[in-house]
Amino acid sequence: MRIMKHIFVFIANDISRLKRKWLTLPLILISPVIFIGLIIWMLSSLLSFDDEDKISVGLVNLDDSAETAVIVSALAGSAEAADGLEIIEVSESDAKLMIENDTLVSYIIFPGKFTEKMMKGESSELIVVGNPDMQLESYVISSVIDTVVRHIRNSQANILTINHYAREFGMTDEARQNLIFEEFVSQFIQVLSSDTLMDEHQKAQNISAGNMYFIVNGLFIIMTVWVYMLYIALMRDISSNLEDRMKVFGVTHLAQGLARVLSTGIIVTVASALFTYGVLTFGGIDLETENLLRLLILIDLHIFITAMIMIIIDWLLPSFKISMVVQLAVLLMIILFAGSIIPRIYFPIYLDTFFDYMYSYQSLFWIEEIILNGRFTMEIDIMIATFGIAAVLLLVLSVLKERRFL
Known part of the structure; x- marks a missing residue:
């Protein structure tokens, strides 16, 4: 007291x-x-955006698998309805050139054996390269990139669960791989629907809106x-x-x-x-x-x-x-x-x-x-x-x- x-x-x-x-x-x-x-x-x-300008993000696919090609296509297509956001598929050399010309804010690299490692539950990291001359725009788009990575991790967790139970039920390797691939693509496209990505992009524009x-x-x-x-x-x-x-x-x-x-x-x-x-x-x-x-x-x-x-x-x-x-x-x-x-x-x-x-x-x-x-x-x-x-x-x-x- x-x-x-x-x-x-x-x-x-x-x-x-x-x-x-x-x-x-x-x-x-x-x-x-x-x-x-x-x-x-x-x-x-000083740091204001022109509403007519689009923020461009590149996707570089270094994995030759059909699964990764589907993922990249789904990502590129998911941004079509997002106002002010453009996601395009480019080669690594084109992406570097576009970064130098300041026509690309950043690009995401899908490394080799990306899908194969994910299917096995191994670590498979995406590489994000930003434009040093467009730092503000890179910050704006960072939450969209975080969303992509988060959805990929969620999809991986789901397919690993399916893979575990498919093994226990005695499915053949071929049938199990087909099931995993179909489920992965289905869930990935679902969570990366246009509305979802538009919502995340809207949240990402805190600094520019x-x-x-x-x-x-x-x-x-x-x-x-x-x-x-x-x-x-x-x-x-x-x-x-x-x-x-x-x-x-x-x-x-x-x-x-x-x-x-x-x-x-x-x-x-x-x-x-x-x-x-x-x-x-x-x-x-x-x-x-x-x-x-x-x-x-x-x-x-x-x-x-x-x-x-x-x-x-x-x-x-x-x-x-x-x-x-x-x-x-x-x-x-x-x-x-x-x-x-x-x-x-x-x-x-x-x-x-x-x-x-x-x-x-x-x-x-x-x-x-x-x-x-x-x-x-x-x-x-x-x-x-x-x-x-x-x-x-x-x-x-x-x-x-x-x-x-x-």
């Missing part, structure tokens, strides 16, 4: 200090909005920067003499840290929620109540995790100036590896694992999915795990600081 009393006293004190700085708080909240808003406006003006993509990413950056700026504003006035006096009264570092997390988190959450509501209203996006709650959970977790990281760095480094610089560097890493400045597709492939376990990437990804694509689901496992790890670190460091090990 005593620690809770101290936490509430610190929260009230932080709010009181901010009230005395009533000119500083609006500056903290508005300055990132103005700066990032200008950047969004410039990006949305309007300014909302840039606005959502800007919103994410703004609320992350707010955490840093508000934390610095609250910590700047705390002197070492004040900390010594607090120790005399039995105030623990844990109470101070939790109060700072709650003060920063609550203020930034309220500001972010209001700003998000304004963005949704401005964009004419009407979300269901359950999706608004999902957004609030994602924003809350991101803000509180970031606030805890700021305090952990502050406790690890004795100098306020050094910790401020390190906090800024970490903040930039959080924003960068969320994919809000540079999309994930432009990073080296060996960083994919890092993205997969980055809480800010998961947060931004699902915020985009809910706002831009109307998804009615979300995943927060990485965010929950990161929150737990940060909380444990906060507790351990507070104990070490009490015992003067830090």
